[in-house]
Amino acid sequence: MSRLADRLAGLFAAILLLSAPVVAAPVDDARLVGADKDTSDWLLPGRDYADRRFSPLDAIDTGNVKTLVPKWIYQTGTAATFQTTPLVADGVMYVSAPFSHVMAVDARTGRELWRYEHKARTKKLCCGPANRGVALGYGKVFVATVDARLIALDQTTGKVSWDIPLADASEPEGPSEDRSALTGSDPALKGKVSGATGLGANSAPLVFDGKVIIGITGVGYGLHLDSDRPGAPLGAVIGVAGRYGRPGFLAAFDAQTGKLAWQFDTTRQDWEGSFVNQTDYGVPMHRDIAAEKAAVTEHKDAWRYGGGSIWHAPALDPQTGLLFFGIGNPSPQAAGESRPGDNLYTSSLVALEAKTGKIVWHYQQVPHDLWGYDVASPPVLFDLDIGGKSTPVVGQASKVGWYFVHDRATGKLLFKSEPFVPQTNLFQQPSLEGTVIAPGVGGGVNWSPTSVDAEKGVVYLAAMHWPSTYRAQVLPQVDGKPPVHYFNIEPATAGQYGLLSAIDLKAQGKILWQQKTPDPLVGGVLATKGGLVFNGEGNGDFAAYDAKSGEKLWRFNCGAGVNAPPISFALDGKQYVAVAAGGSQIWGFRQGGAVIVFGLPD
Structure with missing residues (x-):
């Protein structure tokens, strides 16, 4: 009888376990700081504060990855850029789903536990519906929204704890009268010009030391030429000189109350800088410095409209208390005559004190940016042997086609990699006949996160070759109105492709291998201790590559574009890989709304 009783007790306990609600423990500072040593969870946007996106799990490896199968699929119910x-x-x-909805899901089964449906307070979405993730901390889930709000949800129930505005998402941003003139008067613009935007936020917040840190998007003002056919990528970007937009910012808020702790604006009053005609890394800028200096007095307040969006969560060094993040292009996009000077701190990598928001250093990759070369991909922190000494560094995959490595304390550039995409006419000025430039407005590496294997000293990155034609245009005086000067950036309609690359950081940025893909790559990568690199494509393929050779070992078509970064986690001693499959409207990739979790066969 005792044996039967034991069996019945075990069965009863198992039934209770299966029926019990799945609840995660609150995530405190200790767990976040120690996330790098947590082999089961994925607690931060980049897995750890260093943003390395490298998984220490190795149950799935080069030997068995070919047997990987879907374990469950969760449908968000929203088919949009994911x-x-x-x-x-x-x-x-x-x-986080498009339009800033948030869901909690049982990671074993894919069953939805709770759901928050966001109701935007404006229809002016600055940057489309995409959201790049949430943050966990202190029993809350934090999400930044398409209408520029920061919301704290109860981690267990999904109920709103507090909801604050980051900025006025409905404030006017653009030249409506110029936009109508462009649409009606230029036969080269074969589509509707749009772009009077509000503000928003689409990156994941970062939680640290009782604060929630987030930046805004939508301030690098540029008009968009809508595509003339469904499913096609963005037709063009139109730049019009003038006072449009506002400065971007990164800000910290009290995690319990939402009260503002500090704010760092991404432009400064003396943003003209030194009027450099060559980048710090030695590439000519082809600027008319004399003309820019002559225009300073007329445009002395241009910094008030200067742009500088934030496209990712910062990386953080908890030991020094420094934040590292990139800043977007200046406003107005592509049109530089109304913003003379270097336009600090736009198109820069920046280090701030996490406690105060005070700037420590900045490194401007592209002074007086006319090409849309945001510092958009998240920086990564790691240690590297420099001259026989272990040096804390920060690396960043740029839109201009190099991987930059800086001294973490000073920002000094230590080296840049070999170019990982073709470079043509870099930093050449727009022309009436059109100047073809590569990388184009999309990069290089766009917002896509990279993955760094710090032990091997290798970074893996997903990039695109998508040249753009830059044209300078003038619409003549009409009905007594002054001429309209504008710039037209047209991405190529053929010949574009993607490049998945492995770069040896111990060898000063030597390219180890590259894999060419049919579609430009945007979304991000995951490397694992199992010797694998996972990456998705706009055609729906999700693939695993050998980290040493770049050989493709496995693929699965997800039915919609895989344009999001994968993660890996472990449950009950088993490793899983998860990715969002929902495409991207701006790149013309098929949209959907699924999260797919893969594992080895049982």
């Missing part, structure tokens, strides 16, 4: 990095804590997955 860029989220799911977070996993204690068997619960937290997902």
Whole structure:
């Protein structure tokens, strides 16, 4: 009888376990600081504060990855540009969907536990519906929204704890009268010109030391030429000189109350800088410095409209308390005559004190940016042997086609890699006949996160070759109105492709291998201790590559573009890989709304 009783007790306990609600423990500072040593969860956007996106799990490896199969699929119910990095804590997955909806899902089964439906307070979405993830901390889930709000949700129930505005998302941003003139008067613009935008936020917040840190997007003002056919990528970007937009910012808020702690504006009053005609890394800028200096007095207040969006969560060094992040292009995009000077701190990598928001250093990759070369991909922190000494560094995959490595304390450029995409006419000025420039407005590496294997000293990155034609245009005086000067950036309609690359950081940026893909790559990569690199494509393929050779070992077609960064986590001693499959409207990739989790066969 005792044996039967024991069996019945075990069965009863198993039934209770299966029926019990799945609840994650609150995530405190200790767990976040120690996330790098947590082999089961994925607690931060980049897995750890260093943003390395490298998984120490090795149950899935080069020998068995060919047997990988879907374990479950969760449908968000929203088919739109899908860029989220799911977070996993204690068997619960937290997902942000397009339009800033948030869901908690049982990571074992894909069953939805709770759901927050966001109701935007404006229809002016600055940058489309995409959201790149949430943050966990102190029993809350934090999401930044398409209408520039920061919201704290209860981690267990999804109920709103507090909801604050980051900025006025409905404030006017653009030249409506110039836009109508462009649409009606220029036969080269074969489509509707749009772009009077509000503000928003689409990156994941970062939680640290009782604060939630987030930046805004939508301030690098540029008009968009809508595509003339469904499913096609963006037709063009139109730049019109003038006072449009506002400065961007990165800000910290009290995690319990939402009260503002500090704010760092991404432009400064003396933003003209030194009027450099060559980048710090030695590439000519082809600027008319004399003309810019002559225009300073007329445009002395240009910094007030200067742009500088924030496209990713910062990386953080908890030991020094420094934040590292990139800043977007200046406003107005592509049109530089109304913003003379270097336009600090736009198109720069920046280090701030996390406690105060005070700037420590900046490194401007592209002074007086006319080409849309945002510092958009998240920086990564690691240690590297420099001259026989282990040096804390920060690396960043740029839109201009190099991987930059800086001294973490000073910002000094230590080296840049070999070019990982073709470079043609870099930093050449727009012309009436059109100047073809590569990388184009999309990069290089766009917002896509990279993955760094710090032990091997290798960075893996997903990039695109998509040249653009830059034209300077003038619409003549009409009905007594002054001429309209504008710039037209047209991405190529053929010949574009993607490049997945492995770069040896110990060898000063030597390219180890590259894999060419049919579609430009945007979304991000994951490397693992199992010797694998995972990457998705706009055609729906999700693939695993050998980290040493670049050989493709496995693929699965997800039915919609895989344009989001993968993650890996472990439950019950088993490793899983998860990715969002929902495409991207701006690049013309098929949209959907699924999160797919893969594992080895049982």
